[in-house]
Every structure is written in C-alpha cells, then in structure tokens.
Amino acid sequence: GWQYRFPTTMHLLSCTRPLLDWVVRERVRKHPRIHLMERTTALALLGDATRVSGVRVSARASGPREPYDLHAALVVDATGRSSAAPKWLAALGPATPLAECVDPGLSYTTVQYKGAPGSDVPFLGVHIRPDRDHPRGAVLLPVEADRWILTAYGMRGHQPPTDQAGVLHFLGGLADPVLHEWARHNEPAAPPRGFRNTANRRYLYERAGAAPSGFLAVGDACCTFNPIHGHG
Known part of the structure; x- marks a missing residue:
C-alpha cells in the first residue's frame, strides 16, 4: 500500500544530469x-x-x-565509470588492479x-517500489524546463x-496503476533511453603494487555503485 503522509524536514532537489553537470x-x-582544457582527450598515462x-x-x-604530453607530480583520474586507467596502468608495467x-x-x-x-495525480513525485509479486518499479519526478522525468527499472528477466x-x-x-495511467495521458519530450551498465565495481588500487606512485583514482573511477544510490 501507500506510505502515509507526514511532516518532514527532508528536501529533494531533482534535475536532469546535463543541468547538474x-x-x-x-x-x-x-x-x-583550475584551468580547463576543453575538447581534449586523454590517451594514456606517462x-x-x-x-x-x-x-x-x-x-x-x-x-x-x-598527441602531446602533460607532465605532472600527481595524476588524478576522475573520468568516472568508463575509466581506462586499469588498461593504461597495465601498459606501464603493473598488473591490472584487482576488482x-x-x-x-x-x-x-x-x-x-x-x-x-494530470490533475488526478496529487503529488510532486511518485515512486512505485517493486515487491515479491511485482518485480519492477518506477519513479516520477519534476525537473527543469517544465518537464517530468520517469524512470522504470527491473531486475534480470x-x-x-x-x-x-x-x-x-x-x-x-x-x-499500482497510477504511473501507467499518468504516462498514457502525457506526451513524451524525447524517445526512451536505456541504461544497463549498473554493476557495482571497486578497483583495489590500495593493494600493494596495484598502482604506481603519482596516481590517484577518485569517484566512479575507483568505486562504481548502482546509480540508484546516487553516487554517479
């Protein structure tokens, strides 16, 4: 059933990823x-x-x-989930870090x-969570530019x-049928986009010999969580 409503001091700020970035x-x-080098691609570690x-x-x-070389006392990898650092480090000599x-x-x-x-949806946001009999869920939230974002999710199968x-x-x-009815009566602003790379992965750079000195991985380049946790 629905969770009952109650006063709260919690606040949720919802927006699209491009706006946040x-x-x-x-x-x-x-x-x-800080100096940003725009339209520049990293190719390898030195x-x-x-x-x-x-x-x-x-x-x-x-x-x-x-290509040209940028020399530094410390290289920080903040390239996120798609980091190429494990491959680049292996090219320098150390074994690929364990994950x-x-x-x-x-x-x-x-x-x-x-x-x-629609006027028949009396909330600012809706989250239908999965249960044993319904192994799928969806969440609807308002975002900028007078748009709404709906994300549906499910496990294997x-x-x-x-x-x-x-x-x-x-x-x-x-x-619950509330989001199905809402989506039927509202117009999409863009085609659906899928995301399947949701594995939780941690590279063990702290292990002895896993990475040379002068290198540091942060954020998703080091430890990637399922995006539902909001760490992306």
Missing part, C-alpha cells in the same frame, strides 16, 4: 587555480611501473592534432515528458524496454 562545471571554471609522471593527450579544438564486482542485473529506462502531470509502447506495457505491470 553544467552547474558543477561552471563552479569549477570560476576557480582561480611513466613506468613505479611512478606515473603525466598524461598523453590530444586536442580536438580545430581538427585532429598530434570486486557485484552485478544485481538491474536495468533502467528513462523518459522525459512535457508539461505538468524484467528489464524495461526502450520503446514508448514497451515502456507503457511495462508500467502496466507495476504494483
């Missing part, structure tokens, strides 16, 4: 000691098996250019909708489809 980027850009001494990069500002992985097989599909929800008709059919199997 833009806000963080603008704050970083204004820092006097150094050897004992120490990382920099990064080889390629600028894409005005067409492909010859712990727990894959729940969780899949997401997200759809943005135009305008406000109950992955949400990535087409609009399939999403509606999936929502019809939730424990």
